Amino acid sequence: MSKKVISKRIEDNLQGTVVFSVPFPTGDDLSSLKHMSPIVIKQPYSIDYNYSYGQDSPFFAALANGRFIVTREPQTGYTYATPRAHDMYTGRETEWVEIKPEGRIHAFTVCYFGSEAFLPETPFILIQVEFDECDTLFLGRLIGADTDDANIKWIGKKVKGRFLRNAKLKPTDIYFNLAE
């Protein structure tokens, strides 16, 4: 029977930070360390979440089927364009209602910078949409308008929703075009 060999050293590899030479005092005088430059290293961080849309899931299923649903408090009729499963005033459960995604621009901006995830898409237009059937607003992208023409008169313009042909199960499965 051969004897099991257990290594007492960590084998060097070329992963992570590879250091060949770091300046350090050679003698006993360590006082200069108070003035040394900080060491900065790269620390990668990446993760995939199994994220659940929970009670809001039907909204995304609707988008994937080319339909736009909102939630309504059954007794008061208060209607949320961005769905909420419970009403914030009565505390009661809301019900799903389908509406035509046609409304008006309530507020907008053109983003020339952004989060890293969206930088390749700049400049892009964000709008808050108001629908006649709803008491609250919906955040979406306006596509097809000239970003150089941005002006306050965009507010109030009619917009119409369009659905992505291949849904990504994100709120951007619907986007908006100017309807006039």
Added chain:
Amino acid sequence: MQPVYVVSGGVSKFVKARPDKTFQGLVKEAYDYALADLGIDHSQFFELVDGSVASYFSDHFTRQLMAGIMAQDYLGLCPKPSHRVEGGGATGGICFQEGWKAVASGYMDICLAFGFEQMSHVETWKGNEFIALASDISFDYPVGGFYSGYYAMMVTRHMAEFGTTVEQLAHVSVKNHINAYHNPYAQKRQRLTIEDVRSSPMVAWPLTRNDICVMSDGAAAVIFCSEDGLAKLEKAAGHRLPRVKVAGIGRGTDAMRMSDRPHQSYEDFYKYNALPNEQNDDDRAYYKKLWKKGFRYPGVHSFRAGRMASREAYKNAGIVDPLHEIDFVELHDAYTSSEVQTYEDMGLCRYGEGGPMAASGKTFMPGIDYGLKLPEKPVCPVNPSGGLIACGHPVGATGLMQAVFALWQLQGTIKKHFGDPALQVPKAHRGAIHSHAGTGTYVTVSILEKEK
């Protein structure tokens, strides 16, 4: 509740990046400054302090959970009680109020509040992404998560509702950057013009780079005490300390998704949101007219949380005419537009009058040349320190930074701490600090007063 004094504070210099220190080292700088200003050392303070509150906004920036206890540990305050608070951009303001609560409730006689953020560990684009994760990740973030974009949408609505202009917004940027010119703690000390603000790169229409605060590394610390705590600190310091009290606090909230914010009636506005100084025939007629034109409250143009925080703080401090009863305000101007909107929320003017107020001169410092023709004299300087736009916004520290600068104003020690008397508000007796999170989700207002 027992009276609460703010007796000392410290701020690290806010800069783009402090790779020379970890967050513990930054907090230590602010803490040491606060102790040195009191005239006591750490060993003496440790014997007296009952505990602390820590604040930092983002575990993503820090990439370190439990960073609050690590700073407590580094300061040498273990095993005293402590906890961390978090509330987006208002994290520092909430920390201030939690420090106040610890003493006001009688739980502690001396409490340290400290806060920090080190945002330089990621590139600006990634930082924007981290901040945008403080928006609804089901419905808002995936559409183009970018806080400057969210606030810019609020601006366009404000412009449409009230005729607010980009030049009026730019006045805020000019004022705050030039104020910061005299503040050695500030990150951006610049003499800008309206033209400079408008011609800087567009970030989110109509907000340019000079309309928006920058990311920073920094820390701040504030020491609270009761009457008994004050006696202990004075005994240790061997001298009398200036009396600056917390006269009242207020806090408000609103829906995370701005799309969910209500569009209330005139009657509901007067029932729930109006301030005492709006309870008169003139103001009622003014608002009635706004509602006739289609105005609804708060919509996406106004911060109801800021209004409710102000209302509560004013009630607690006995303020009925904020513009004339508050000598200065340090408010959360992450965007020039936020400052304009906050004038209205805080009742320094009526809703819809923020734009003209920004360009009026009323909120500027006396004795400083802004290179602008301002029609009116200063009444209540806003952001004499330079605010977030010019000082920087290391989130967990920001609300505490405001408290420290307000304390120095009320102590009359701006010259001592800034090495320049230009930003000392004359005869400052009462100041307000205002801290604000995520498009107005959490807002705190705290009133500090010099004891007569």
